[in-house]
Amino acid sequence: MQNDFDHLDVPVNKTDPQENEEPMLLEVDTDIVTENEDMESEKEETQEEKEMKPVTLSIWRTSKSHGSCIVCPVADSTSMRVLSDEQWTMIFLSRSIWVPKGARCCSNHLYKGHLSYEVRQLVKQSKHAGSLDFDDPGALENETYKIITGFDRNHFNDLLDKLTTMRNSGLRSVRMALAIFLAKIRLALSNRVLAWVFRLASKRSVSRICHQVRVALMQDFVPYHVGFQHVSRETILAQHQTTVTTELLTNGRDQVVLIAGGTYFFCQKSSNNEIRRRTYSQHKHRHLVMLMIITASVSIWESSEFHQKIFTDI
Numbered sequence: 001m002q003n004d005f006d007h008l009d010v011p012v013n014k015t016d017p018q019e020n021e022e023p024m025l026l027e028v029d030t031d032i033v034t035e036n037e038d039m040e041s042e043k044e045e046t047q048e049e050k051e052m053k054p055v056t057l058s059i060w061r062t063s064k065s066h067g068s069c070i071v072c073p074v075a076d077s078t079s080m081r082v083l084s085d086e087q088w089t090m091i092f093l094s095r096s097i098w099v100p101k102g103a104r105c106c107s108n109h110l111y112k113g114h115l116s117y118e119v120r121q122l123v124k125q126s127k128h129a130g131s132l133d134f135d136d137p138g139a140l141e142n143e144t145y146k147i148i149t150g151f152d153r154n155h156f157n158d159l160l161d162k163l164t165t166m167r168n169s170g171l172r173s174v175r176m177a178l179a180i181f182l183a184k185i186r187l188a189l190s191n192r193v194l195a196w197v198f199r200l201a202s203k204r205s206v207s208r209i210c211h212q213v214r215v216a217l218m219q220d221f222v223p224y225h226v227g228f229q230h231v232s233r234e235t236i237l238a239q240h241q242t243t244v245t246t247e248l249l250t251n252g253r254d255q256v257v258l259i260a261g262g263t264y265f266f267c268q269k270s271s272n273n274e275i276r277r278r279t280y281s282q283h284k285h286r287h288l289v290m291l292m293i294i295t296a297s298v299s300i301w302e303s304s305e306f307h308q309k310i311f312t313d314i
Contacts, residue, residue, distance in 0.1 A: 061098040062091075062123060067170055069105045071122050080104040087115055094120050102170075132197060134179040149182035156182075159221070166216045171200070172209055180206060181213035240296040262292045 062070040069080060081104060083091075088099035094117070109119045132148065133139040137157070145153045159178065166174045180198055183189065184206070191203035200206060224230050231240070236256055245257045266288045270276045279287040 059096060059098050061100060062103055069109075070099065070103050071105050071109050071119055074106055079107040081107050081110060084113075090115065091120055091123055095123055097123055099123075132179075134176050135173050137175075148186070149179055150186045151182065162221045162224075163213070163216045164220050166212065171205060177209045177213050181210050184210055236296050242297040245297050256296070258294055258296060260292065260294050262290055264288045264290055 068074070070083075083099060083103055083105060088103070091097055091099050105115075109115060132144075137153070140153075142153050145151060145156055149156055151159065156178070160175055163174055163178065166177065168174055172180075176198065180194055183197075184191075184194060189197075191206040194206045195201070195203050198206075200209075233256060237254065241257060246253065246255075249257045264281075264284065266286055267279060269287050270279065276287070279289060281288050
């Protein structure tokens with residue numbers, strides 16, 4: 001009994017590691033609470049972003065042409081100056097009219113590099129603000145893209161990305177030029193009508209734009225997506241020939257099946273004697289161009305040659 005309570009007289013060791021466990025546990029608990037709060041905060045921010053919807057504002061703008069003044073009707077003047085960021089900002093604040101980048105005005109409208117109040121009141125709104133505007137990717141509905149160009153917005157943008165050799169000019173952007181070209185071959189409208197629809201100066205501008213796009217497509221698109229040279233035999237067998245075609249029309253797994261079809265495109269009588277003679281058909285008694293399409297089960301090749309010449313080349 002004498003020594004039963006001797007252990008109570010032993011001094012407590014303040015450096016005992018067991019006594020430091022409680023603060024460590026408290027610290028861990030604090031970290032867990034903070035992490036949960038962060039996760040809840042992130043969820044709330046994600047939910048707010050999903051609930052946010054874009055707001056569309058309808059505002060007037062000036063002409064985007066680089067060859068006309070936004071104040072007066074003068075066009076193609078050598079004294080025009082491109083408006084600075086400060087100048088078009090003042091126009092927007094005072095008149096609520098948006099001035100596109102690259103817009104110009106005559107130098108006599110500027111006083112010490114600034115537009116006066118009277119000049120800003122004369123800034124003209126674009127008369128065609130509600131017409132076709134392909135320069136703004138979001139200005140037109142997806143259905144409008146299909147009606148005018150034959151492509152939806154995504155396919156139109158994909159084709160636009162292929163035109164790497166074309167550059168924007170003061171007359172038109174690359175996006176607008178491609179839209180004019182696709183509208184021409186899809187709708188078969190005259191150049192005069194297309195010039196009016198796309199706000200161009202004359203039908204000659206449409207002709208030049210279509211020629212520029214055609215040259216760019218032949219250089220940037222056709223060699224990589226159309227023709228016999230853009231795909232190998234192994235790729236056709238692996239990706240562009242169906243199992244049904246192979247089983248029904250071949251004797252082995254390494255044979256390629258091609259499908260050929262031709263049609264006629266009637267055209268007007270050309271003033272060029274050589275073209276007039278080459279396009280005249282003695283069988284149809286009309287001027288026409290024959291299009292031959294050669295395709296695998298899914299892919300398409302185009303050629304302007306006649307049947308015998310095409311199969312000879314194959």
